[in-house]
Structure formats: C-alpha cells, structure tokens
Amino acid sequence: MKISKYLKNHILYLDGSMGTLLQSEGLLPGEYPERWNISHPDIVVGIHTRYYDAGSNVVLTNTFGANSLKFSPEELDAIVSAAVANAREAARRSKGTQEKWVGLDIGPSGRMLKPYGDLDFEDAVQVFSETVKAGVRAGADLIFIETMNDSYETKAALLAAKENCSLPVFVSNTYGADGRLMTGASPAAMVAMLEGMGADAVGVNCSLGPKALIPVIEEYLRTASVPVLCKPNAGMPRPQDGKTVFDIGPEEFSLDMADMISRGVRIAGGCCGTDPEFIRRLVSRSAGLDPLPIVRKNITVVSSYTRAVEFGNVPVLIGERINPTGKKLLKHALKDHDMDYLLEEGISQQDQGAHILDVNVGLPGIDESAMLRDAVCALQAVVGLPLQIDSASPGAMESALRRYNGKPMINSVNGREESMRAVFPLAKKYGGVIVALTLDENGIPDTAAGRVAIARKILATARKYGIRKKDLIFDPLAMAVSASPGAADVALESLRIIRSSLGCHTSLGVSNVSFGLPNRDMINSTFFVMALQSGLSAAIMNPRSADMMKAYRAYLALQGKDADFKEYLKFCNELPEMTSSAVATQSGVSALPLSSGSALQEAIIKGLKDRAADLAQADDPLELINKHIIPALDVVGKGFEKKEVYLPQLLMSAEAAKSAFEQIKKRMPADSRASVYKHPFIIATVKGDIHDIGKNIVKLLLENYGFPVIDLGKDVSPETIVNAVVKYHAPVVGLSALMTTTVPAMEQTIKLVKEKAPWCKAVVGGSVLTREYAELIGADHYAKDAMETVRFAEKVMS
Numbered sequence: 061m062k063i064s065k066y067l068k069n070h071i072l073y074l075d076g077s078m079g080t081l082l083q084s085e086g087l088l089p090g091e092y093p094e095r096w097n098i099s100h101p102d103i104v105v106g107i108h109t110r111y112y113d114a115g116s117n118v119v120l121t122n123t124f125g126a127n128s129l130k131f132s133p134e135e136l137d138a139i140v141s142a143a144v145a146n147a148r149e150a151a152r153r154s155k156g157t158q159e160k161w162v163g164l165d166i167g168p169s170g171r172m173l174k175p176y177g178d179l180d181f182e183d184a185v186q187v188f189s190e191t192v193k194a195g196v197r198a199g200a201d202l203i204f205i206e207t208m209n210d211s212y213e214t215k216a217a218l219l220a221a222k223e224n225c226s227l228p229v230f231v232s233n234t235y236g237a238d239g240r241l242m243t244g245a246s247p248a249a250m251v252a253m254l255e256g257m258g259a260d261a262v263g264v265n266c267s268l269g270p271k272a273l274i275p276v277i278e279e280y281l282r283t284a285s286v287p288v289l290c291k292p293n294a295g296m297p298r299p300q301d302g303k304t305v306f307d308i309g310p311e312e313f314s315l316d317m318a319d320m321i322s323r324g325v326r327i328a329g330g331c332c333g334t335d336p337e338f339i340r341r342l343v344s345r346s347a348g349l350d351p352l353p354i355v356r357k358n359i360t361v362v363s364s365y366t367r368a369v370e371f372g373n374v375p376v377l378i379g380e381r382i383n384p385t386g387k388k389l390l391k392h393a394l395k396d397h398d399m400d401y402l403l404e405e406g407i408s409q410q411d412q413g414a415h416i417l418d419v420n421v422g423l424p425g426i427d428e429s430a431m432l433r434d435a436v437c438a439l440q441a442v443v444g445l446p447l448q449i450d451s452a453s454p455g456a457m458e459s460a461l462r463r464y465n466g467k468p469m470i471n472s473v474n475g476r477e478e479s480m481r482a483v484f485p486l487a488k489k490y491g492g493v494i495v496a497l498t499l500d501e502n503g504i505p506d507t508a509a510g511r512v513a514i515a516r517k518i519l520a521t522a523r524k525y526g527i528r529k530k531d532l533i534f535d536p537l538a539m540a541v542s543a544s545p546g547a548a549d550v551a552l553e554s555l556r557i558i559r560s561s562l563g564c565h566t567s568l569g570v571s572n573v574s575f576g577l578p579n580r581d582m583i584n585s586t587f588f589v590m591a592l593q594s595g596l597s598a599a600i601m602n603p604r605s606a607d608m609m610k611a612y613r614a615y616l617a618l619q620g621k622d623a624d625f626k627e628y629l630k631f632c633n634e635l636p637e638m639t640s641s642a643v644a645t646q647s648g649v650s651a652l653p654l655s656s657g658s659a660l661q662e663a664i665i666k667g668l669k670d671r672a673a674d675l676a677q678a679d680d681p682l683e684l685i686n687k688h689i690i691p692a693l694d695v696v697g698k699g700f701e702k703k704e705v706y707l708p709q710l711l712m713s714a715e716a717a718k719s720a721f722e723q724i725k726k727r728m729p730a731d732s733r734a735s736v737y738k739h740p741f742i743i744a745t746v747k748g749d750i751h752d753i754g755k756n757i758v759k760l761l762l763e764n765y766g767f768p769v770i771d772l773g774k775d776v777s778p779e780t781i782v783n784a785v786v787k788y789h790a791p792v793v794g795l796s797a798l799m800t801t802t803v804p805a806m807e808q809t810i811k812l813v814k815e816k817a818p819w820c821k822a823v824v825g826g827s828v829l830t831r832e833y834a835e836l837i838g839a840d841h842y843a844k845d846a847m848e849t850v851r852f853a854e855k856v857m858s
C-alpha cells in the first residue's frame with residue numbers, strides 16, 4: 061500500500077534509536093556506524109528486525125551520516141544499497157504483520173552552510189542529491205530527512221529529494237529549549253517553507269523529551285496541513301559515570317506519546333535513548349486511539365529564516381524601497397554591486413515597521429539573475445523579514461527562489477497564459493505566496509467585474525498546477541487617478557469583491573494611485589485607509605513615509621487591532637524622530653549617523669561588513685577597538701543570550717567586526733623592536749572554541765609592541781599548544797576561551813604546559829573568565845584586555 065494512503069486512516073509508527081544499539085554491539089567511538097551496513101550486516105538487520113517486531117511500520121536505514129562529504133562515491137553507493145537491503149531483509153524476517161516500509165534516513169551534512177559556514181547552498185544540494193539517488197537506486201520507499209537544526213540546510217536536503225525522486229519525503233527538525241532551530245527558525249516558519257516545497261509530512265525529532273516538545277508540536281499541529289511527526293528523545297541526555305543516560309523509560313515515554321497522538325500527531329517514533337521496547341509500549345498503548353483527521357489549515361503565510369508572517373490578522377506592510385524605479389542612488393548601488401546600500405534600505409524599512417520587503421533589482425544592462433540572487437542572499441543574512449521576490453524574468457526569479465531561506469512572496473503572475481506558464485511551476489517547486497495581477501492579454505479591464513473575472517481565471521489555472529487558493533494574493537491594480545478619475549473606485553470595488561466572493565487575500569501597490577499629483581503621500585495615505593476598509597490584506601508601500609505610517613497606526617488603533625494602543629503609543633513617541641515624508645523618499649544611507657563612533661557600532665550590530673570597514677578610521681586604533689568594536693559585539697552577544705538575535709545575525713556582526721579590525725590592522729605598522737626578543741609569545745584559542753576576534757586583537761597589539769607572536773589559531777588541542785611551546789621555548793603562552801564549556805580545555809592545556817614546559821607562563825583571557833577563575837585553573841596571569849596582555853608580556857619577556 062502507498063504510505064500516503066495508509067496515513068489517511070492510520071497512525072504510522074517509526075522506529076527508535078540506532079546509534080546507541082550499535083554501540084552496545086561494539087561500535088567504537090569515532091567509527092562510522094554506516095560502514096556496519098557492510099561489515100556487520102547481521103547486527104544491523106537484527107536491530108531493524110527487532111523494531112519491526114515491536115510494531116514499527118517504517119524503519120530508517122542506517123545511513124544518518126551517509127553522504128559524499130564523508131564517503132567516496134563508490135563507498136557511498138555501497139553503503140546505501142547495503143543499508144536499504146538490510147532494512148528490507150529485516151522486513152522479510154520480522155514476524156510482525158503490520159504494513160512495512162523502508163525509509164532512507166538522511167541526517168545533516170555535518171557542515172554549516174554559507175554565510176555562517178563554508179558549504180555553498182548548491183554544494184549542499186549536490187551532497188544530499190548523491191545520497192537520495194543512491195537510495196532510490198537501492199529501492200527505498202520514502203526519504204526521511206531528520207535532525208536538521210538549520211532551515212537552509214533543511215531546504216537543500218528537501219530540494220535534493222524533490223529534484224531526484226518522486227518518493228514521499230518526510231522532514232523532521234530539531235529544536236532547542238527555546239522552541240527554535242539553532243539558526244533561529246520558529247516551527248511556523250519551518251512548516252511554511254517545507255509545506256510550500258511539498259514535504260509530505262513534517263515534524264520534530266531528537267531535541268528534548270516528549271513533554272518539553274509539546275509547545276513545538278502544538279504549533280506544528282496548528283499550522284500544518286500535512287501529517288505531523290514526532291520522534292523525541294527519551295528525555296534530556298545527561299552524563300553519568302562516563303556514559304550518557306536518559307531520564308524517561310518506556311512506560312512514561314509511551315504515555316507521553318499517546319498524549320501526542322491524541323493531540324493530532326500521526327507519525328510517532330523515538331530518537332536518542334529509545335529502543336525496541338519503547339516502540340512496543342508506544343504501539344500497544346496507542347493501539348486503541350483513533351487518529352485525528354488531518355485538516356487543511358488554509359493559512360496564507362510567508363516566512364524568513366526565523367519567522368512566519370500570516371495574512372489576515374493585521375494588514376501586512378510590504379516595504380517598496382528596494383526597487384530602482386525612480387531611485388538614482390539605488391541604480392548606482394546596483395551597478396556597483398554595493399550590497400551594503402541595499403542592506404541599509406532593508407534594515408531601515410524593517411526598523412520603521414515593514415513586515416515583508418519587496419526586492420526588485422531589474423535594470424537595463426544588469427545580469428538580473430545574478431543580482432537578484434545576490435541581493436536575496438545578502439538581505440536574508442542580516443534582515444529577519446520575509447522577502448517578496450519581484451521580477452518579470454522567470455530566470456532571475458528562479459535563481460532567487462532557489463537560494464531563498466524560507467517561503468517567499470512571488471511578485472508576480474498575471475492572467476496572461478505565458479505568465480502563468482512561467483510562474484506557477486516555479487511556485488509549485490520552491491513554494492511561495494504569489495501576487496496575482498488582474499491583467500491579461502487584453503490589458504487591464506476598466507471595471508471591477510472585468511478584473512475579478514481575470515482573478516477567477518488565474519485561480520482556475522493555478523489549481524491545475526496544484527497551487528491552492530491560499531497561496532494566491534490578488535492585486536487588482538491601483539491606477540493613477542490623475543489619468544483616470546474613477547481609478548481608485550474600481551480598485552476598491554475589486555478589492556471588496558475579491559475578498560468577499562472569492563475569499564482571497566489582496567494586495568495593492570498603494571502609491572501608484574497618486575502619480576502626477578503633488579503631495580503624493582497625502583493622497584496615498586488616504587487611499588491606503590480606504591483600501592484597508594475595503595478588505596486590503598497587504599500593501600506595497602513606503603514604511604519610511606510618516607503619513608503612511610500614521611494612517612496605518614491610527615487605522616489599527618481604531619479597528620481595535622492594537623491591544624492597549626501599545627503600538628500606537630510607541631509610534632507617537634517615535635514620531636518626532638521619524639523622517640518627514642519628503643526626506644523619506646531619499647536614500648537609506650541618511651538613516652544612519654555618519655560620525656565615526658556610533659555609526660561604526662551600528663554597522664557592526666547590523667552586520668554591515670563594508671560599511672564597518674569604511675568607518676574604522678581613527679587616530680587611536682585601541683580606542684576604536686575598546687570603545688566601539690567590543691561594545692557593539694557586547695550588544696549583539698546580549699541579544700543572542702536573550703534570544704532576540706540568532707546565530708546568523710551574530711555571525712554577520714562578527715564578520716563586520718572583523719572587517720573593521722582588518723582596516724585597523726592595516727594602519728598599525730609592526731614595531732621595529734621585533735628583533736629584540738629571541739623567543740616568541742605563543743597564542744591560541746583553546747580546543748572546542750572558535751571565537752578568535754579577541755585573540756586576534758591581543759596578537760595585533762603584542763606585535764605592535766614589538767613582540768614576535770606565533771598564532772596557532774582557534775580550536776587548538778592542548779597537545780598542539782604544548783608542542784609549540786616546547787619547540788620554540790616560548791616564555792609565555794596566551795590562551796583564549798569565550799565559553800564556559802571550553803574553560804575546562806583551558807585548564808587542561810595549562811596543566812599540560814606546567815608539566816612539559818615548566819618555564820612557560822600562562823596568561824589567559826576571554827569574556828567568561830575572571831581573575832579568580834583564572835587562578836583556580838592554574839593560570840599565571842589573567843589579562844582583562846589586550847593592553848594588559850602587553851604589560852604582562854613586557855614584564856615576563858623583557
């Protein structure tokens with residue numbers, strides 16, 4: 061039977077953990093479990109058989125880490141085909157009479173994707189494609205992508221599956237205690253993206269124990285129209301007597317999972333710490349439960365890498381400023397590939413309250429495909445808002461949709477056959493909410509009835525491509541009233557009919573209405589309110605226009621959509637600072653202060669690399685570091701701690717700080733006294749820690765003061781550090797650690813230095829350390845900053 065058909069009326073049971081069971085059979089730490097498919101097939105078949113015997117409908121192949129980054133193409137193929145054969149053999153051997161399938165298991169690649177890692181998105185797609193193709197050749201029944209903690213990598217894996225097979229694809233993510241993926245995505249954002257791309261089931265695995273996952277699962281159940289899966293750990297893992305243990309046993313697990321099923325979960329299994337007994341109890345405990353129906357949610361939603369924006373709650377504001385039409389400075393920026401300019405436009409619209417950003421980079425003589433892709437990649441790295449990808453070129457549209465980290469808005473399709481033929485397949489493949497313009501081969505109808513007829517035609521054609529009504533937003537086109545006095549009325553009437561008769565959401569480029577008239581914002585803001593009153597769901601507008609934002613805030617307050625007038629009052633407080641409408645139509649650069657200090661901090665906080673480098677100009681480099689770079693990173697670090705900033709943003713800030721630092725470095729010539737010292741100062745960030753900005757500053761200042769420095773880099777083992785100390789007979793070793801979890805590695809290194817190189821002094825630093833703590837772990841000195849390190853080096857080395 062097809063698994064999708066089975067899911068209509070049944071609960072589907074998965075298996076439990078594989079890794080722990082292989083370890084108990086003798087798998088050694090560091091050994092690749094995937095190789096056991098070939099070297100120990102009986103053990104692997106035995107484990108799968110126990111799961112089928114326990115009642116699993118799906119067992120996942122032992123291929124979690126089987127990818128072309130770890131294995132040669134030949135070995136990958138051999139592993140995957142053995143793995144599928146092992147699972148198939150287990151299905152044959154098992155006495156269980158339930159329906160059985162073999163799922164090709166795909167875990168994360170083990171590398172981070174750009175911009176926060178070094179793996180290119182397309183390379184990641186390629187890596188997952190190889191595994192998918194091998195799985196299909198070997199005869200897997202479905203693809204199971206799991207334990208993904210980054211939305212972008214999840215997209216790469218799902219795209220690889222969709223491009224290389226027609227098997228069902230289940231996608232499971234791993235959430236932290238904050239209810240988000242490591243890179244920041246909320247459950248609603250993940251559901252939006254994955255469903256948009258056609259995942260057949262979505263859900264959660266690993267992460268935490270079942271109870272702690274309830275809020276995440278509830279959000280999946282609220283938003284997903286496909287079956288929701290849950291495959292938790294047996295509680296939180298913790299170390300005990302050198303072993304990893306879990307708090308929850310099979311009985312409690314089965315009770316918790318039965319609760320999940322009665323909430324609506326349709327696919328259930330276990331992850332780390334679970335075994336066949338957990339699955340047996342889960343199956344018997346939930347045997348009498350009727351599966352809840354899977355309900356279509358009809359939520360119109362777009363997403364960025366962190367958040368989902370749903371239509372229908374409050375009217376959605378789509379910032380229109382990233383569009384070169386009539387903007388000289390933006391045209392120049394695009395021609396110069398000046399991404400920081402675009403980013404500032406994006407950030408300033410976000411600051412003013414936009415929910416989504418329109419991105420249009422179409423210019424004659426420009427490679428629009430490359431530019432739109434680059435603009436989308438740059439924007440999504442620093443701006444947390446979903447993007448509306450705006451292009452008339454299907455090629456450019458596809459290059460941007462591919463790289464987009466979420467479910468975008470697609471601007472636009474229209475009633476022309478040619479347009480629908482080009483846009484709908486893209487929307488079907490990559491997901492997205494499509495803005496549909498009510499015009500066709502005969503132009504724009506003069507009447508509301510004519511425009512609504514085109515909307516109906518677009519809806520019917522979209523259905524043929526498998527695109528549902530909820531993923532279309534109609535723009536009935538606001539024409540200039542100066543050219544046609546009835547234009548506003550026709551647009552408003554169209555809005556009313558589309559909302560009430562077709563039940564679809566609507567959008568309008570509001571400012572078109574005022575072309576040719578003076579004081580345009582006056583007309584625009586009044587028309588905006590009239591449109592909102594007529595059922596407008598989203599407006600493409602200028603969020604930096606005070607008039608437009610006044611109208612919007614007042615409208616929400618009057619509609620009772622602003623609890624306790626919170627947003628209204630906040631807006632009133634900020635109003636005096638807001639640029640006037642006239643100024644707001646100029647470039648985004650003006651929004652940032654241009655004087656050195658705070659502008660540099662702001663550039664770092666916002667992750668603007670080139671701008672940070674430009675601003676890192678001052679006579680006193682140390683002051684620049686201490687008063688601007690470090691405080692800016694502190695702001696970001698605190699935001700990260702409070703879960704207001706996510707890893708990708710932290711990374712962009714670090715990149716901006718580094719580029720400022722590079723500038724400073726260029727202007728600090730090394731001291732000529734270098735030759736005075738016979739032995740070098742050795743410096744490193746300790747094992748497990750990749751923070752190196754502070755360490756690099758210390759190094760720079762030491763060199764500036766004439767000390768020869770050997771920098772061993774970051775994530776350096778105690779042995780490597782000690783070997784260098786001995787080799788160079790270094791009088792001082794400087795160690796950096798920024799995380800509580802890496803201070804033990806620092807302690808270990810100091811111990812080894814004292815043992816193998818007793819002459820060498822250890823000076824330590826990094827934001828988690830204190831003088832007392834440094835003493836406790838045996839350091840000779842704690843230096844709170846780079847200058848203090850220099851003073852210590854002078855004392856010891858001179």
Ligand code: B12
Pocket residue numbers: 242689690693694695696697698700701707710711713714743748749750751752753754755757758793794795796797798799800801823824825826827828842843844845846849
């Ligand atoms: C930038 C940054 C990053 C960047 C690092 C980029 C890079 N190339 O360094 C990226 C994005 C990669 C990153 C990753 C992570 N980070 Co981080 N990161 C930061 C951040 C915001 C700033 C650090 C920094 O560069 N500060 C500026 C420098 C100049 O200051 P400094 O290092 O303290 O250096 C000064 C002194 O301490 C001293 N000093 C420094 N080194 C040395 C060495 C010697 C020998 C001496 C004598 C003195 C000395 O002199 C320096 C100059 O005055 C901090 C928050 C913060 N404010 O500290 C979090 C922070 C350190 N990160 C944190 C975390 C949790 C992580 C991640 C685990 C996140 C994740 N979930 O993946 C990963 C860690 C990966 C790993 N295995 O290391 C936590 C650590 C929490 C803790 N207490 O353990 C922090 C504190 C953020 C937070 N508040 O939660 N991070």
